[in-house]
């Protein structure tokens with residue numbers, strides 16, 4: 001029980017280490033990478049205090065070297081989901097009652113461990129299992145996850161401090177209770193930070209969690225679980241299971257104690273989940289909180305006044321870092337006719353300097369895409385484009401999955417602004433560009449606004465302030481994260497709270513107080529000091 005109004009250590013963004021040749025962090029990361037690569041892990045589920053192994057072993061692959069396995073994880077079934085729910089509910093009372101400073105302290109400790117002795121391990125795991133280069137792993141599994149943990153601790157205390165007014169003779173109070181039941185955290189493959197934050201942010205507010213990561217991210221997910229345990233997370237607060245999505249959903253979305261879902265992943269999966277919850281709504285004790293951050297078709301639009309080199313760099317980094325597998329990745333660009341030749345030349349020149357290969361070679365900017373299913377889907381978009389007369393492949397277009405799932409960064413020039421690759425999320429290293437008449441800026445903004453159902457990220461490049469302001473207003477609903485003269489990726493916790501609207505999600509802004517508010521249910525308490533003993537109003541005297 002808290003006996004003071006405590007202040008958590010003021011959060012600051014974790015500095016990004018350089019991994020320059022000769023730096024100690026590079027040496028440590030390379031050593032850890034080799035160590036992990038040389039072992040085969042046998043990864044259990046974590047249910048209550050138990051590490052649960054099953055006979056159904058699934059391999060964990062390196063996407064850039066898919067014959068080289070990193071070990072196996074134990075796949076569970078519906079009974080494991082039941083056990084995880086029971087373990088969560090058994091832990092709930094004690095966890096919810098724990099003083100918040102102790103709860104938050106666990107996650108602040110996890111942040112410190114990750115900033116120090118665990119940093120190389122989780123970065124190396126993310127490089128090996130998700131095929132990220134050292135820089136992409138550092139900004140994700142180290143810096144962003146550390147930031148989520150530190151900043152959310154601060155936001156949690158700000159929520160607890162949100163208290164109502166009191167009138168004379170009365171003390172009004174607000175309790176920010178955890179939800180009544182358990183929360184399901186369902187996480188994607190592409191960000192280790194998101195995998196860690198989705199269960200952690202919910203647990204920080206006193207909730208208990210069943211967490212299911214993507215199969216292709218289990219390798220790093222299990223390390224996050226070990227990190228939380230080392231930081232002192234009690235058994236049963238977060239339960240980690242590896243069960244196929246629909247099987248897990250069947251148990252969870254039929255359970256009376258299901259109190260919320262914290263989801264990040266594709267739009268189709270989220271919409272199905274929402275539909276299922278709607279159909280089952282009468283089964284739950286409480287209306288479940290539904291929080292989902294989903295897909296994107298993120299844009300760059302350049303005004304005729306923009307600097308061509310800046311636009312090209314925005315395209316190259318925005319579209320191809322982590323092989324375009326960021327929900328925020330630029331995947332369509334609208335370039336004015338006066339800039340096109342220069343932008344094209346700069347982009348093509350940059351692409352010629354890209355090196356592609358496994359992340360252990362630090363000179364590789366591009367690594368592999370996550371798995372064969374994803375590889376085949378992206379390759380099909382590229383093949384169809386090669387056959388279409390509506391679009392030209394102006395760079396890249398080759399792919400090879402013999403050793404790893406490698407796809408060349410590919411630039412498509414689309415003559416049709418509604419061509420399929422201008423509209424659909426591809427989630428790979430492919431950008432489609434439409435060149436517009438430089439005099440048609442306003443019509444082009446309308447095109448940007450109406451071309452896809454998504455509204456996640458977007459960027460305007462302009463040296464004309466009126467044009468930048470005009471685009472900002474015109475595209476007000478086209479992106480939840482909007483960038484002026486910068487690429488549309490790389491949001492930083494505490495600086496650009498992240499999330500999109502329309503088909504891109506519920507826009508509950510991961511890494512902000514807005515998100516944490518979804519994981520509490522407020523109770524207003526009014527206490528009257530001198531309690532009335534007479535019902536009569538003073539004016540109810542004689543009627544004179």
Ligand SMILES: NC(=O)c1ccc[n+]([C@@H]2O[C@H](COP(=O)([O-])OP(=O)(O)OC[C@H]3O[C@@H](n4cnc5c(N)ncnc54)[C@H](O)[C@@H]3O)[C@@H](O)[C@H]2O)c1
Pocket residue numbers: 186187188189190191194212213214215244245246249264265266267269270272293294295296326327328425427456498499500504505
């Ligand atoms: N908006 C954001 O903040 C954000 C961030 C990262 C990724 N994403 C999106 O995530 C997608 C890529 O990640 P992904 O491929 O892991 O997404 P996904 O939707 O395939 O998987 C997400 C999670 O849902 C599970 N799942 C899949 N099908 C299911 C089903 N039928 N029932 C229950 N669970 C199911 C998966 O196993 C995984 O754990 C992209 O669309 C990307 O835009 C969005």
Ligand SMILES: N[C@@H](CCC=O)C(=O)O
Pocket residue numbers: 190191325326327328488489490491492498
């Ligand atoms: N927050 C990340 C994207 C997360 C989605 O994959 C960014 O801003 O680039």
